[in-house]
Amino acid sequence: MTRQVLVLTGKVLPDKSETKEQEAREHLVSEHCLYLTPGLYVRLDQLVREHAGMPLAVFDLDERRSGVLEPMDWAYCRPAGDGRPGCSSGKSSAGITTIEIANKIPLDEIRSARRLELDLVRDIPLELFYEWLVWHEIHHSVHDDPLVAAGLDTCGHPGIKSAGDRIKLMQAMELEADRTSFYRLFPEHSLMAGTPQGLQKVKEIEPYLQLLHEIRAQRGIKQMNPPVDNSLAHR
Numbered sequence: 001m002t003r004q005v006l007v008l009t010g011k012v013l014p015d016k017s018e019t020k021e022q023e024a025r026e027h028l029v030s031e032h033c034l035y036l037t038p039g040l041y042v043r044l045d046q047l048v049r050e051h052a053g054m055p056l057a058v059f060d061l062d063e064r065r066s067g068v069l070e071p072m073d074w075a076y077c078r079p080a081g082d083g084r085p086g087c088s089s090g091k092s093s094a095g096i097t098t099i100e101i102a103n104k105i106p107l108d109e110i111r112s113a114r115r116l117e118l119d120l121v122r123d124i125p126l127e128l129f130y131e132w133l134v135w136h137e138i139h140h141s142v143h144d145d146p147l148v149a150a151g152l153d154t155c156g157h158p159g160i161k162s163a164g165d166r167i168k169l170m171q172a173m174e175l176e177a178d179r180t181s182f183y184r185l186f187p188e189h190s191l192m193a194g195t196p197q198g199l200q201k202v203k204e205i206e207p208y209l210q211l212l213h214e215i216r217a218q219r220g221i222k223q224m225n226p227p228v229d230n231s232l233a234h235r
Ligand SMILES: [Zn+2]
Pocket: 136, 140, 173, 174, 177
């Protein structure tokens, strides 16, 4: 049995009798779920602080899902005061101030998730799954992607002519975040969609990466820290 020791505030509150054992066991998988252990949390929090300049918060998946979640919403990044659960501040913010991850991830959702190029079971080992997810959110956070997405209607870039363009731009954000997080973990590997339909979709989205970069440049792009050394990435 796995005791729930992670709470909404992002603080780790281990039962004292289990602290050492849980910290030693960074990867914990049951028949149905992958769990965020205290030991893994500590390492990922360090990663987020170093590369996104904020602490890593944790939410209780069951509690959050008493509302409505979209598929693969095992993690978020968002600005403070956007009105969603977990925001403590009512003020508006110029940037992303929160990265949150779920305390557990159902394995069947990992198996059934559809990404543009990644097969999450084939490409991301379960013991690195949380880390991949955190790098994905760091990428969104560093580029203010939620804010860029929210401003697509009003940014006035001549390259955005239709709702279809806006959808493609948001897909381009996902494509780029998936690629960045994958190459953080596996810089020596190459990534490609697994089916002809997938390849076609990626081909349609790729031209929007340039447009996305131009739109971000209008806002000013924050610099991402250089890749973490592999001893940390693979530990
Ligand atoms: Zn994403």
